Amino acid sequence: MRLKPLQSALSILIAAGAMGAAHADTVIDNANGYTLNARGDVVQFASLAFDDKGRIIAVGAAKEVAARAPNAKHVDLQGRTVLPGLIDAHGHVFGLGAMLTQLDLSTSTSLDGALKAIGDYARANPQQAWVRGRGWNQEIWKLGRFPTARELDGAVADRPVWLERVDGHAGWANSRVLALAGITDKTPDPAGGKIVRDANGVATGVLVDAAQQLVTKVLPHETEQEGRMMLDRALENMASVGLTSVHDAGITVGEDKLYRDYADHDKLTARIYAMIGGTGPDFDQLAKNGPLLNYGHDMYALRAVKLYADGALGSRGAALLAPYSDDPHSHGLLFHTNKEIDAMITKAIRKGYQVNVHAIGDAGNKQILDTFAKEIPANKAGDKRHRIEHAQVVTLNDIPRFKSIGIIPSMQPTHATSDKNMAETRIGADRMKGAYAWRSFLAQGSRIACGSDFPVEAPNPFFGIHAAVTRQDKDGAPIAGWYPEQEMSLKEAFRCFTLDAAYAGHQEKTLGSLEAGKYADFIVIDRDLFKMSPYDIYKTTVLETWVGGRQVYQKK
Structure with missing residues (x-):
């Protein structure tokens, strides 16, 4: 250079x-x-x-x-x-803290290995009423299917076990959890969710997207002490990998309270640019006085809202315009109707918030672009720098709309190198032309805000810069790079984790x-x-x- x-x-x-x-x-x-x-x-x-x-x-x-x-x-x-x-434009701070304080299955390479780790963890933590963890990935296990409650019962049967998939868009329960949640073979799929069933219609123990709420309703609430422990561990980890600022993609009232308290007492070791999770009761409470811009000597800001259009590719929850290439009976899941997502975005914009929407599939991205195209001019909200989080699979016709409408693509380079083992299988070669398409966005003048989506991926930003520049995993595969025509230059990758990430949080005058x-x-x-x-x-x-x-x- x-x-x-x-x-x-x-x-x-x-x-x-x-x-x-x-x-x-x-x-x-x-x-x-x-x-x-x-x-x-x-x-x-x-x-x-x-x-x-x-x-x-x-x-x-x-x-x-x-x-x-x-x-x-x-x-x-x-x-x-x-x-x-370095700035991570999309992470989940308390989720990272939970992974650091609960069972971490992200390194498990087989179902048998995961089951052993689960059993070992349960025996080492007999005081925990629930065994909780995250990080499993059936694609890495090469199962060709999801794991089951019966298999999980073989590891731990005496306590409830609830384990989130690596992307957070599916959960794996044992039989105790299914019973506590009242989930039977006859329980209907909720809107925006799916109860995975076998060929005989039996609920297998995996819940996708909104179906997870059937379990989260019966999960014990985290105590403030547990929340502080998670935040402490996350901040320590973030500092150790060079993150000085993180955009926290979806927080609750309780998490906002902790952030303010930590800022008041000089305990934040990274600047937090937070997004309110949804436009429901938490939003109504937190948005009473409008966006919070520069709290605690610019250590904390709460000026954005995080919404969801669809699920994830790995669990086939991402919403596609045409069926999945490896499952012709499924298009994935749009979480909301056009009318519902329109109302949510309008509500947030009218309160003065930047709106950042998770959209992975091409149908999810199209739905949100259509809504932004209508609502931004209608509400004179062109200066809010609204974002689509992930922008992972986008039609070639929709990529230019990010620029014309003024939407920031907030993307995570390590998603490409983690997903390369299954993405083309899921969507086919033709749709890959608009998938993980960093060069296509940069070429049209879009400013990409880079992050990791931790704890879905590791929070280390140098992993992201490496993935952006090489389109390879840490083992150097594939040798020529995965769809290398979409790679970034080193300067572009450096910018997207610094100045452009700051821009995506309205902070380029003070950070980046x-x-x-x-x-x-x-x-x-x-x-x-x-x-x-x-x-x-x-x-x-x-x-x-x-x-x-x-x-x-x-x-x-």
Whole structure:
């Protein structure tokens, strides 16, 4: 990659923040620094100064930065690489915390291995009234079907067991849970959901999308102490992989309360840009006073709403215009009628919120684009930067509509490398032309906001940058990349996890790059991102994480 010369970068970065010689707490010296300027070019710097409020005073060459911060404490980085703090534009913070405190099946490679892990976990945690966990994937197990309650009973029969699929769009229950939820062979499928049944109509124990609510209604409520434990674990994990900001895709009233409390007591180690989960009772309560923009010194914002159009591809819940290639009897599931989703989007827009809608299948994406096309001009809401989360399978005719309507595609690069084992089987080669189509969006001028959808995927953003650039998994497969014509350049991938993710949260004036006047959110890593082999990007280790000029993580 050809970088801008340091001196030309200096004129932009220093002049952009002519703030006078304000007192600086810290100057970071001898750095191998990279950031983006206002035009989105990658520029290098050797020194970074920030004041005691965590705002950047100057970025550039050591001599010029030192002159701007004459009374500062200096820290010598000894040539280590510095980047802007990375932003995950779509994660589930409490879901990550739950995975870190409950049973994690994401590494299980077979049904037998998963059942052993479940049994071992239950025996090691006899105090837990329910055995809960997440991360199973029948595609990796190569079952050719979903697992069953009877198989789960063989691992744990004396307590309820409820295990969410890796994508969160299906759950696996044992017989105790089915009984507690009142699910029988005659229980009808709820709207937007499916009770998986065998050839004889017997409920097998797996519930897809809205059918999961039959179980969540009888799940014990998490205590505040459990919520705090989950948030603590998630924040620790996020800091360790270099995330300084996360867009939390769907929160509750209780989670909002914890975020505010943590912000009040300086316990947030990442900035949270939150989306209210749905437009129901939680929205009515949280939206009474309109969007919350800059709470707790810009550590917390609640200015968006998260809605759902459909389910996921792996569980065949994603809504398709034509049947699944590997299941000609199914089109997947639209969660709401056109009238219902229209009412939800209108309600959120009229309250002043950005609307971010999960849509994976081409039918789900079309439904939401159609609704936005009607409601954005009708409500004069073109400046809200509404988003479609995932935009995973889109018809070639609908991709240009993201640009013309003004919708941000919020996409997760590791979804492509995780789904490559089943995506084409699900939708066929023809529909793959508009699937995971990052290059198609970038070519038309769309700004992609990148994330991981953790805990569906690992929260490590370097996994996402690696996937975006190589279209390969960490084993280097496939050798030529999976549909490599859709890959990003390194600069584009860097932007989508920094400046463009900040833009998707209305925060590009304060976050996303290291420029005078912005917050000193940055990370120190163990290698040079712009000089290493792209195939090794996922190996990057974070050494330090700083948020607002405060170090929140240091590798031991």
